[in-house]
Amino acid sequence: MVTQVFEIIGAPILAFIIGIFFLGLFRKIIARVQWRYGPPIIQPFLDLIKLFHQRGFSHGPIFDWGIILSLTGSIVLILFIPFGGMCALSSSGGLLVILYIMLFAPLWFALSGGEGANPNISIGISRKFILALGYEVPFLFVLLTAMSYYKTISIVDIVNAQENFHWALFSPLFLSGIAYLMILPAILGVRPFDIAGAPQEISSGPAVEYGGRYLGLFQIEHAFSLFIGIALFVDLFLGGGGNPVTFFIKMTVVFILVVFIHAVFPRLRIEQALRYLWRWPVAFSLLGLILVLVMR
């Protein structure tokens, strides 16, 4: 009981620290790729402190509650994801609940943005949903493959089955693993799939009206979503981690890979993204599913 309470409190805090660290690392690596020195690695955290000191403005009740509930959804989701041997809510519904709570954050975020009248918001939301529809197809195939292969819907069981370096990435699930890597930039919303945010084009899309505390909460939400997307990959394909340290190292490796992709690619248009997502990742993940079904 005491360990569970500790895990429930500890997991979101750890996720917060790692997510904010990733945001700093992100800016640093991009700067170095572009031959700049870059900001200090704790800059996103300093930004947060600044943002929480500024005055935010609101367009109405759902504008506030949307962002609050969106962040709530992300925090709850983190409780369901095993993190190096700790999983606070391991026995409450498994991977299916994770899939569903993953809808929570973007949906409430979109509802919050919807209260504004800025055209960039509606463009961004429309793009976000279409993009999500795009990567959801291969994503669902990947998750179903994992669930069929390990014959469970519990993500903790999937992690346990990969103990002693029986990583799913080097098992018949490797095709699904490749498919997940192919859609990971879309899940995290980095280039070439930063279509919904698109800073230079639609001024951060749904987040354009946020300022002060709202922007701060949005940054935390962004950090959490980075954590969730990568932690899920590590859990499903890289065998989770015996302790939080190895888990963190695995996450960092995957994240740096994603940042390199972000650094070199230009942004796609939404149709191009949809066409790409429904072609190669779907082909790989579908092949992976058929392979697993034939083998079992």
Add this chain to the structure above:
Amino acid sequence: MILEYLLIIVFGGALLTYFLGKISSKLRNFFAVFISLTLIAIISCLYGRPLQKSYFHFLNLPLILRLDPFSWFFAIATQTITTLSIIFSLSYMKGKERLNFYYFSVLLVNAGMLGIVLSADLVSFYIFWEIMSWATFLLISYNRGPALAAGMKYIIMSIIGSTAMLIGIISLYVNCGSLNIAQIASFITQASSGYTLFILIAFCIAFGIKNALIPFHTWLPDAHSEAPTPFSAVLSGILIKMGTYGFILFMYAIAGLSVFLNLGGGSFHYILSLLAAITIIVPTFIAVLQDDAKRLLAWSSIAQVGYIILGITIGTSLGFLGGLFHFFNHAAFKALLFLGVGAIEYRTGTRDLNSMGGLIKKMPITFFCVLAGTLGLIGVPLTNGFVSKWLIYKALILGRHPFLAFIALFGTWGTILYSYKLIHNIFLGQLPEKFKNVKKIPVSMRFPILFLSLVVIAFGILPGIPLKVINTIAASFGFQPQNVTIWGIASETGVLNMVNIFAAISVALIFVWFLFRVGEKKLSIAQDNNYAAGAYIPKDKYHYTVEFYEPLFRMIKPYFKDFADEFYLLLVRGGRNLSDRLRKIYCGDLSFYITYIVLFLAILIILKLGLKLW
């Protein structure tokens, strides 16, 4: 005895409502609400009391009424939704013409539905089925104009279904000699599998048409969007589920679990599941393309019916639980959504999604209710839709149907797309100038939608209450009972515990709320303030709603047409051409007919003479 009284009350109430309306409209309204509330009270008192009663003899066949957990569950859902719809009608229909007729028809539909779920033999089943179908036709075409065409489309398909059912009933009577459901069930166990298949297909056509299973769905979008809105809620919430009732009755009560699952080498139930999967995916994406709020909800109804049938036909205990629970949930949130859209139509006079926006400022309660309804529709955790969909997905994954599970899960993303479009285009964004003076809705409209949103949320946190009833139903059909607790479900293959999720969400919410409250107080400003950066901008609409998913639209439009509808229309056109040709011969002019007769006689004479000559 009480079952007969139940039917007498509802049929008599319908007639009496009509005649009371001749005296005073207030009395009529009061009486209609009174009758339906009485029926709710009676039905809820009958919980857990199995009853059976033979009430009439027709051609030496006893006509029987019975009540068991299965029919009780459908009866209470039917009566609740109809009652709420009648209460909603009080202000929605005020000032419309032919109101006596309207209330009479609604109560008649109610009577038909109660009769269907209570009858224990196929003669009464068929009679009540027809009463329901025809009364529905009267209500769909109530508004005249395009509603007449929609009603015609509905009744033609309904008659085709009834004919298929009648063929099945006659064949059963000839072969079995009895139309009592219990006796048919024992007859089917000895019958050849080919005959069972024939019977099931005949009845599945009838139920599939009522349930709008693809490819029999084409009547539904027109009928749902043209019917008076309170009745659309009944239509979508409960009336089309009479098909679901029939499916379950014939699959599990008559054919039986093992016979049904082994029929055609196990392929029959799998084909039905595939049809259900198609019914999920195609209508979901057609719904994304709609601009009329009620039409969007109508297509969404078809898609949700797909989930119900998928859960039921997969043939496992979890799937059955999920399917039947989803029936109940869909009745709640789809009725809620139709009534919510009706409330908006009542105040704004439009249901065109492109011309609204910003109504959250004028109708906050309606917004809250419609939001609860769409969250249930998507199946967000802590709403009832989540639990039923979770059960269906889990049944599909554990039953080794990953592709069906994929379709069900992917349909959920499509659901998000159209649900968000519904909420955003009506309530969020800017308020158009013409809706500046929109008032809140009256109490008789507010009560039904608030009640239904309470149901959506309460049974999302405490799903055990309806699941316990459903579990007894499942056990009576030979399914392995699940370990249902009040918070969720605890089986050996995985646990769903809503109280944990509820607690986690509450704690996280409180934490984030405190985070939100620290620091400077927030400032409430006008919508265009930040966008214009303090400069003057003309008063105009800036957020965009028209063709909200345009890029997706361009990609999927060629593939998501209603092919079944086009095929039927082709048949209709062919039939009409044939009739036109025939009409040239049968032109209705007497002199032509006389010419035909004379010519015919002449040919006869020539033949006769010719034969004689030879």
